[in-house]
Amino acid sequence: MKVIGLTGGIGMGKSTAANTFRRLRIPVFDADAAVHELQGKGGRAVAPIAAAFPGTVEGGKVDREALRRAVLGNAAALKRLERIVHPLVRDAERRFLAAARRRAEPLVVLDIPLLFETKGQGRCDLVVVVTAPAAVQRWRVLRRPGMTEERLRYILARQTPDREKRRRADVVVPTGLSRHAAQRAIRKLVRENRP
Numbered sequence: 001m002k003v004i005g006l007t008g009g010i011g012m013g014k015s016t017a018a019n020t021f022r023r024l025r026i027p028v029f030d031a032d033a034a035v036h037e038l039q040g041k042g043g044r045a046v047a048p049i050a051a052a053f054p055g056t057v058e059g060g061k062v063d064r065e066a067l068r069r070a071v072l073g074n075a076a077a078l079k080r081l082e083r084i085v086h087p088l089v090r091d092a093e094r095r096f097l098a099a100a101r102r103r104a105e106p107l108v109v110l111d112i113p114l115l116f117e118t119k120g121q122g123r124c125d126l127v128v129v130v131t132a133p134a135a136v137q138r139w140r141v142l143r144r145p146g147m148t149e150e151r152l153r154y155i156l157a158r159q160t161p162d163r164e165k166r167r168r169a170d171v172v173v174p175t176g177l178s179r180h181a182a183q184r185a186i187r188k189l190v191r192e193n194r195p
């Protein structure tokens with residue numbers, strides 16, 4: 001089974017690329033969705049987060065807005081949160097890979113925003129980085145409700161820079177040109193890697 005790692009900075013087009021893979025019937029592990037599940041009702045991260053960040057759990061699930069406020073601008077707090085969440089995401093990823101192997105899937109995708117930051121590239125046979133010019137990225141992200149210049153700056157400062165990601169990629173998929181160009185690049189990739 002071949003494992004493709006899919007990553008890219010905020011707003012670069014990971015989710016859109018992941019959907020293109022899904023349409024080609026490639027199973028995709030979505031690390032962000034895993035975090036949401038872990039922090040949702042009955043999720044395994046709820047109790048440890050309640051203990052580490054008092055006041056951020058409400059009605060049995062994490063209030064992400066409150067948690068964001070608790071870690072925003074506080075590097076030590078963010079580290080503490082990552083030490084709770086990342087091992088649990090890793091666990092969910094392992095289960096996803098095991099299930100895919102049992103089904104004898106030839107190709108799977110791990111959609112992980114922090115792939116390089118968490119040294120996940122070693123678990124992938126091929127790393128795909130989605131990218132767009134910085135101005136396009138800014139425009140896409142600042143359109144989102146609740147996003148501010150300050151939040152964006154803070155997030156970007158915590159992510160491996162785009163040019164470094166591109167340098168470390170096996171395949172770079174540009175998403176700033178057109179949807180069609182990005183989809184074509186992904187279809188080609190699947191053709192070349194699915195037996």
Ligand SMILES: CC(C)(COP(=O)(O)OP(=O)(O)OC[C@H]1O[C@@H](n2cnc3c(N)ncnc32)[C@H](O)[C@@H]1O)[C@@H](O)C(=O)NCCC(=O)NCCS
Pocket residue numbers: 009010011031032035064065067068071078081082085086089113114155158159
């Ligand atoms: C801090 C939290 C509660 C904020 O939630 P919120 O819904 O407001 O934002 P969201 O998760 O959509 O993140 C917004 C952007 O910040 C980026 N981001 C989130 N966490 C991190 C991080 N630890 N380091 C760098 N960038 C991050 C995301 O990739 C995304 O582009 C949430 O991001 C969280 O629980 N983060 C810790 C877990 C983590 O590392 N997640 C990253 C993906 S595995």
Ligand SMILES: Nc1ncnc2c1ncn2[C@@H]1O[C@H](COP(=O)(O)OP(=O)(O)OP(=O)(O)O)[C@@H](O)[C@H]1O
Pocket residue numbers: 008009010011012013014015016017113140174175176177178179180182183
């Ligand atoms: N190839 C493309 N061509 C044009 N627009 C695109 C393309 N890919 C993504 N977009 C647009 O860019 C925006 C961000 O895309 P997407 O949500 O896929 O990014 P993301 O990397 O998953 O973001 P985040 O890091 O915040 O989770 C969306 O509005 C999407 O419609």
